[in-house]
Amino acid sequence: WILLPDIRDMSLFHDDILKSTALFKPLGTGFALAGIAALVVVALAELWVARMRVLSFAILWFFGGHLLESTTLALELVFEHRNYIPAYGPLFAFGYYLTHNPLWTSRLRPAFKGILVAALLTLLANGLYQRAHHWSTFKDFVLHEVKNHPRSVRAMFHLGYGLYIIGAHREALEYLRAATQLDSRETVFAIVALAATYRSGEMPDEQLLVQIELGLKTNPITSHVIKQAVDLINAHNAAANPAYKPITERFLVAYVKALLDRRVYANASARAGALYFLAAPSLQQKNETAA
Numbered sequence: 001w002i003l004l005p006d007i008r009d010m011s012l013f014h015d016d017i018l019k020s021t022a023l024f025k026p027l028g029t030g031f032a033l034a035g036i037a038a039l040v041v042v043a044l045a046e047l048w049v050a051r052m053r054v055l056s057f058a059i060l061w062f063f064g065g066h067l068l069e070s071t072t073l074a075l076e077l078v079f080e081h082r083n084y085i086p087a088y089g090p091l092f093a094f095g096y097y098l099t100h101n102p103l104w105t106s107r108l109r110p111a112f113k114g115i116l117v118a119a120l121l122t123l124l125a126n127g128l129y130q131r132a133h134h135w136s137t138f139k140d141f142v143l144h145e146v147k148n149h150p151r152s153v154r155a156m157f158h159l160g161y162g163l164y165i166i167g168a169h170r171e172a173l174e175y176l177r178a179a180t181q182l183d184s185r186e187t188v189f190a191i192v193a194l195a196a197t198y199r200s201g202e203m204p205d206e207q208l209l210v211q212i213e214l215g216l217k218t219n220p221i222t223s224h225v226i227k228q229a230v231d232l233i234n235a236h237n238a239a240a241n242p243a244y245k246p247i248t249e250r251f252l253v254a255y256v257k258a259l260l261d262r263r264v265y266a267n268a269s270a271r272a273g274a275l276y277f278l279a280a281p282s283l284q285q286k287n288e289t290a291a
Helices: 028-049 053-069 088-100 109-134 138-148 153-165 169-182 187-200 206-218 223-239 242-260 268-290
Strands: none
Touching: 028 053, 053 088, 088 109, 109 138, 138 153, 153 169, 153 187, 169 187, 169 206, 187 206, 187 223, 187 242, 206 242, 223 242
8 A cells, every 4th residue: 555556455445354353363463463563673673773764764653653543542444544644654765775775886776766766656657547537436436446345335335325316226226235235234224225125116025124123223323324214215105106015114113113212322413313203294294284
C-alpha cells in the first residue's frame, strides 16, 4: 500500500480482512508482532549509535503515526487513509537512500536513478488512473469493489442496494441474498432483500424470514432498520400480491415486538423514529375519519 500499491487490494470496505483472534490465529499474527518488535528495536538501536538515523526516523515515524490514528478506540479495523501520514516515513527513507547512497559510483547513476523514478511514477500514475475510473460512477465503483473483494459484505450489499434503488430489482436480489448469506446477523440486509423480493414478484424463502425475525429480536433497532421497514411496507403495497399479506403480517408482528422492547434501541433518534412508526397509522386513520 506504500511503494507499489495494488489497486486490487484497495477498497472503501475492508470488512473481509482476516482478523486475529489469538497469538497464532491466524499463524501470521505472531510473526507480524515479532517483525514489528524487531523493526522498533532496530530503529532505536540505529538511533542510539547514530549510524542510520534516516532509517530510524522512517520506522519510528510510521509506527508513531499509526499509534495516533489507530488506538484502543472502537474505530474501523482498516482504512487506507490511515497510511497517508505514516507512509511519509518509509517514502522519505526510500528517496533519501536512493539519492544519497554512497554505493552509487557508476557513471550510469544519474540515468539509472532517473529511470527508476520514472518507472515508479508511471506505475503509480497508471494505478491512479484506473482507481479514478473505478470511482467515476457508483455502479462502476461497487462492481469493482465486489470483483476485488467478493467476501466483503458491505461491498456486496451496496451493489445490491444501488441496483435496488435504480429499479433493477431482480439483479439486486442476487447480491442482496449473497450479502445476507455472508452476514446472517445484519437485519437491514435481510429486510432490503425481502423488499426486493416483493418488487421482483418472487416469493421469499423461509430462511430469509427467520433471519429477519431473529435479527429484530436480538439486534439493536437503528434508524436504518426503521427506514427499510417503511420501504418494505411500501414495496408490499406496490406489489399488491395477496400472497405477500401473511408474510408482511409476520414481519410486522416481529417488528412491533422489537419496537416495544426499549432495550434494543440503538439511540434516542431510533426510538423517536420507532414511536412515529407506531403512531403514524393511528394518526392517518384519525385524519381520514375527520375528513
